[in-house]
Amino acid sequence: MARTGGVGSPLISFIVPVYNVRSYLRQCLDSMLADSSVPVELIAVDDRSTDGSAEVLAEYAARDPRVTVLTLDRNGGQGPARNRGLEQATGDYVWFVDSDDWLADGIVPAVAARIADLDPDVVVVDHVRAHWDGRVDPSLNRFARTPEVFALHEWPRAIEILHTPWNKIVRRSLLLGTGFRFRTGWYEDIPFTYRVLMAADRITLLDRVGVHYRQRRVGAATRTVGEGHFAIFTNWSEVFDTFDDGRPGAALLRKLLFRRMIWHFLVVRGNEDRLPDELRARFFGEMTAHYHRYLPAGGYPAPGGMEGVKHRLVAGGRHHTFQALRFGFRRAQEARATGEVAARAGNRGRRVARLGRAAVLRAYYHAELRRPLDPNLALYAAYWYRGYACNPAAIYETAKDLAPGVRGVWVVRRDKVGTLPPGVPYVVAGTRAYFRALAQATYLVNNVNWPNYVVKRPGSTHVMTHHGTPLKVMGIDQQDYPGGVQDPDFAGQLRRADRWDYSVTANAFTTQAWERAYPCRYRTLETGYPRNDRLALATAGEVARVRAELGIEPGQRVVLYAATHREHLPGYHPPFDPERVRAAAGPDAVLLIRSHYFRDRAVAAPAPADLPGVRDVSAHPSVEDLYLAADVLITDYSSVMFDYAVLDRPIVIYAPDWEAYRMIRGVYFDIVAEPPGAVALTLDDLVDTLRTGAFESDAATKARSEFRGRFTTLEDGRAAERVIATVFGD
Template sequence: MAEPGGNGSPLISFVVPVYNVRSYLRQCLDSLLADDSVPVELIAVDDRSTDGSADILAEYAARDPRVTVLTLERNGGQGPARNRGLEIATGAYVWFVDSDDWLADGIVPAVAARIAHLDPDVVVVDHVRSHWDGTVDASRNNFAAAPEVFALHEWPKAIEILHTPWNKIIRRSLLLSTGFQFKTGWYEDVPFTYRVLMAADRITVLDRVGVHYRQRRVGAATRTVGEGHFAIFTNWAEVFDTFDDSRPGADKLRGLLFRRMIWHFLIVRGNDDRLPDEMRARFFTEMNAHYHRFLPPGGYPVPGGMDGLKHRLVAAGRHRTFQALRFGFRRAQGAKAGGAVAVRAARRGKGAARLGRKAALRAYYHAELRRPQDPRLALYAAYWYRGYACNPAAIYEKARELAPDVRGVWVVRRDKVSSLPPGVPYVVAGTRAYFRALAQATYLINNVNWPNYVVKRPGSTHVMTHHGTPLKVMGLDQQDYPGGVQDADFAGQMRRADRWDYSITANAFTTQMWERAYPCRYRTLETGYPRNDRLASATPDEVARVRASLGLRPGQPVVLYAATHREHLPGYHPPFDPERVRAAAGDDAVLLMRSHYFHDRSGAAPDPVDLPGVRDVSAYPSVEDLYLAADVLVTDYSSVMFDYAVLDRPIVIYAPDWEAYRMIRGVYFDVVAEPPGAVALTLDDLLDAFRTGSYAGDAAAKARAEFRRRFTSLEDGQAARRVVETVFKD
């Protein structure tokens, strides 16, 4: 036998089937390639992904010689993809890893050490279930009780280890000698697991977590309702049809496998996320048939208690009794929960039933929900009802042109009514007219989430436009950065995102981040941002008109400074000296300063500081005007950089608190290493960038060009048209 990993060959071949997992793929690949102390190869098999996963694979293959990408001619499913990867694997061992899971730190060297020590046929690693809400289910395996190395009949408890390929590292020669081929469809891992374990003479278990088994909120087979779950029967049948009775301890193993089969059937039969009610009787019939077809002649160890009762009902084919048992258990659980709720309500005080104005309006809203929807009504809002702005405003204007039969109405706060353009229909938030429109609208377009109390009616269409390309982490990704979390109710965030029908993104990067941060069942429209259509289409004459309206002379240098807020540091302002920055930009320069929209701008003064050439434009209604007027943008971590980049003008990243911000708030990429232009980490650096002209030099222009390639390729002035034609006219 050749030495594992010797002669320049890899010790482990990772085989990763990939299909439409761009939101999770990088985490998976990074975990496989993190340790270069063990010779490995990574064979990624693209099963004709349609979501951009192929681009990510190409990126990794281009920069890491350990990565090989196979692209299949047609989509065939996870099983055939694994087969193709195995065909070209050269490692002494093969590790099939699912592309939405990831390996624990340090597990690859630990596996390599176990292989070197024991020369096993199979290494089994432990795993944890990592849920979308950040919770982790600890392992239930007792690996410490296992012999150091064993065959299956010597420690048959291994049958109860989760029957998946991704928790097993298998000698490649063993795989080839068994001739096993994964089938298409679900539950193909069942015959794989037990054929491998039966064939192996030397199995070892590594008593440490090796795999984070991602429990996806949506999209996983285990959370998909449908006919595909009937594949469990053919796959378990294969286990028994190919069972080797000549193996030591065969009779005992057959009985334990049979018990495991019935356990597996019961898991699927009792899961509402897998079987609809109309399929349950047929599924039970199949359970009964397989019970009698494969029941060992000598019987099997029937479990005790409630599990044993279920086994007996399956054996007797008593579906009605089985169903009654299930419903009776649910009713008991519901009664128990209901009683607890009643007790809690009583403790809160019996006199809390007074109906205030807010409660009356909510009641009115729910009454309006019983009335028919208006198929021609579209309700728009932006920035928590702060006014007419952003992507919703651009969509509203284009819809008036392309879908004139749809009537658009805006929701605004009472103090923002005066900011609306003349002739724009509106309702004031919190009024009866608002709740009536909210109940009856067929289309709801917003760049933030609607309030929690909003009900998504059947037949309505919710469009989440967002309001920027994300640099800072959002949604579920914030769980890794608790210091920057303002809304820790991640389940509530997901419930709000569950209302989305469409999610508008400006580029592939944003699509990937949103789908990971908000794993819900919306359709992504990767169209570019409608609000940037104006920037992409702006003419020199329009720029001149905007500058003139702002009192700026032709040729006068204009710097726009727009910093983001720090949720984790209320009241923080980066060190910034407007007088010195304006002076560094030129004697005739004008510095425009704009606060984040979270700072209430209603009372902002036009000139908060008495400095020549420095103006506060926080209350100016159109940030797009300010973009057009400015010759250069100075910002930190704000999404304004992605919008301003459409204009292909200089950008300076001024990031004096970068290390603290990325560590506490969390970011999706290193904007200092991959900037849209020049970078200044101190105020002196910022002043030098203007004094020397480096902010507009060749290095800055090169960085800007790469940034634009990555983030602005879709910004062609037609984004709003694409959204309207899909949402209103599809």
């Protein structure tokens, strides 16, 4: 085990077990370190993460002496990681925090103030459930009108507060005095909670939200189906096997703990996301066995109503009746839903009739889905069927040599057929041939999502290549920036992402962004972007050829201006004067302008076609050609900066609306503070940057080097090979 960092005399020791949570880790760590008024230490225990979490921890330890990183010799789970952290803790109090959660603003000084006022053994804070879809639900805790300080027998309702370590700040000497050690596996928080509460003489409830309890869409134990949920029985057994009957109020506490145990069993048994069908009867049998093993003498205060019925079924071991009860409840819900569907059936029928040919083709598609998959067919598409481009095109080209047994076919719109390179097999979107290929392809490779109606067939492989490194927030991260949202159906976005088997990323930063934005069960291929292979391998001869084809003379400086669109502000035109910019770049300079919308410049500016040395290249079929031809790139928030950085040539960030953009649209990092080169916030600044050569200054070059170190280290010309090796195998 390695240890780095260290600090002395803390009031609170945060202990954070870390395993493959890179996408959430910074938010967690920042929340504990934000307030410097309270002396704390943060002990992060890396449980042999494989996703880059260790690098994040090392970064924090290097810059903050309050952070200590322990690296375990092997992965052992959250419990042993907490034990190891506790061994190293020196604070008066210990606060275990899960590495995908985060603390509320101001909670650390509030806890410190409560400790100073009351000298408690345990401080319990409230929490909210922060769902992946943006919903925030309050806890069911009731903290109001409780004693200021109490022992558990004096206010036994504390038993019903969520039994987790992260909502409790515990005096370290008390915890060590119990001799408690976390177990390996799930539900290890049960014995921690109740042994601590039973041992404490002074408990206080702080009636404010202290923890944002992240409800992950995938990856959490509570959403994992498997046998690991049987650990609940071992951990509840520890509560009763170590129960101290000599403590005040022990008889009542035993009864209330028993009721809580049965409640917990029923929660897990009733959750379809935890137990597969074949394990449910066995799980119920364990529930019954524990019921009789730990039933208190004289019984317990059983709940009434339907909950009481469930308790009686557990006591009697009546699993079939329990199942029938649940089945009946679900059928009643389905019946209500069916009634609502029937009420809309007439409208649906009329809508289908209007669809006409489209409905017939969809029916044909579903018929084709019954045919076997073609094991050698790969279907490619890019940019909503706009043509042959981007990462899918690079993978297709390389696969022709490395996977010749896989037959590649492209999907294009009818009006884009003429843009395909000669000899590329294709189907036209919306035709019978298209739906047949869509149904039978084993491999589906796209840089955007396939349409909603596409069915993910068992045995098929969907590869999402994406089409850029994201500066602007994406997916469910956009929920925090409603002003920039174009597609508010976040659940639909995730249903489409659920079809992905692989997500191709260019760098670790992009991996983290996609993991947060699209929390689904795909496998990330952090390979570099295949479309950048050409840039990484480009020779001087190829650059000269491309420039000659574009009519550029040797020695002429070429400036490429490629701005992104503002989907949230479709009428916005960044101030841009092509004539001034071209003149500032030099007397013989050529300005190439490429944009999503040609009029993303000042309305009053002359059209580029009317200006010498200025060309609109928005329709040029290959953006890679333009990269190779350009000596300088000017962009704002477009992902082109990440691709162009592979060439290690000057980049200028021109961001006249930066503050508005970051506030409304949302970004993952500050491109003005961490740019790939020079920065201009006004048109005059941009002109001066080109005229004075500031884009080639030492400061700009240093910024570009740091940017490349963060985003382009995987771009070695073999990204497509790596994707193909994994996706197509032999």
